[in-house]
Amino acid sequence: MSVRLKGMTWNHARGYDPMVACSALWKKKTGVEISWEKRPLQDFESFPVDELARLYDLIVIDHPHVGQVTAENCLLPLDVEGRETEREALGKGSVGLSYPSYRWAGRQWGFPIDAATQVQAIRPDLIGAPVRTFAEALALGRDGRLALPLRSPHVLMVFFSLAANMGSPCRTDAAPLIDDAAGARVWQLMRDLAGVVDPVDFESDPIAVFERMSEKASRIACVPLIYGYVPYALDGFRPARLRFADIPSVDGRGPVGAALGGTGIAVSARTAHPTEAMDFAYWIASGDVQRGLFAESGGQPGHAAAWEDRAVNARTDDFYSGTRATLEGSFMRPRHDGYMAFQAAASDRLLLGLRKGEEAEPVLADLNRMFGDSFT
Secondary structure, eight states: OOOEEEEEEESSHHHHHHHHHHHHHHHHHHOOEEEEEEEOHHHHTTSOHHHHHTTOSEEEEOGGGHHHHHHHTOBOOSOOTTOHHHHHHHHHTBOTTTTGGGEETTEEOOEEEEOOBEEEEEOTTTOSSOOSBHHHHHHHHHTTOBOOOOSTTHHHHHHHHHHHHTTOOOOSSSSOSSOHHHHHHHHHHHHHHHTTSOGGGGGOOHHHHHHHHTSTTOOOOEEEEEEOOGGGGSTTSSSSOOEEEOOOBSSSOOSOOOBBOOEEEEEBTTOSOHHHHHHHHHHHTSHHHIIIIIHHTTOOOOBHHHHTOHHHHHHTTSHHHHHHHHHHTOBOOOOSTTHHHHHHHHHHHHHHHHHHTOOHHHHHHHHHHHHHHTTO
């Protein structure tokens, strides 16, 4: 009797198409059939993994969930005996902190299949080159040519990225999240940026911004902090092609501090076919698959073999080589059990503060209090 597995990923060409294509090839190779379902990006960023593990054998997860899923025992650790050589290769192929971001409590809970961080996106037909500083970005904003996705949780990702770029990264292990002086600088720049973008950005995630930006008549020339989406760098994907580049800098420190994103493949602890599910996870995360069929099918690979591949870069207007420095210098946000609730609450608080034009003190006080509470 043939084995049939169910998988859950997220609803975008980048998240769904490569899983379907790779699963079709896997079936030809092994006879194991994998059907994939998808959920919206907002749901992906917040829905409890434990509930998904009751329904699916394979789950595409976000690395900040690892503390919670470890406590809930809903995933199988992937660092099984006998596959050390394969894992060593996966670890060496990590782009930035993508591979270690799925390691928690001494075990590996996912393998990166999609590497991402907040990068810069531009319309090359509307702007000559990427901006190098946030002062340049603000100037574009005052001219109505800047966008910034601020829908939860992206408003918090902007906060994280700016803090780390300024040389004062938020804490990940204990409160306070950020000290008052550094937090005030971050908050002022966030207020400045939010004040020069379209109010619709308060309700926009990266996909919504990219859809607006890639319309032929769009005036959006630049988004200084946004999670990269390689399909928009492909010729013909949308009416206008986007280009991706390293993020600008606040104080001349270079493209550092962007909040790490991406996704990983994980195996449910409740699957009836753990061996078959784990075999697929190892295979789809491998360098050959990532730079081959995964990338060819519209995926955004999580392995350095793809990021360094000339053909992969040529198809995407150097998406990977053009943002690699930013990814290598990324900030890995907190991952403890309790963080996910903080992420939602902190994002809401930041949005409220931006909408009301609040000063830094009450906003930072609430963030630091909520972050402390997330450890209890």
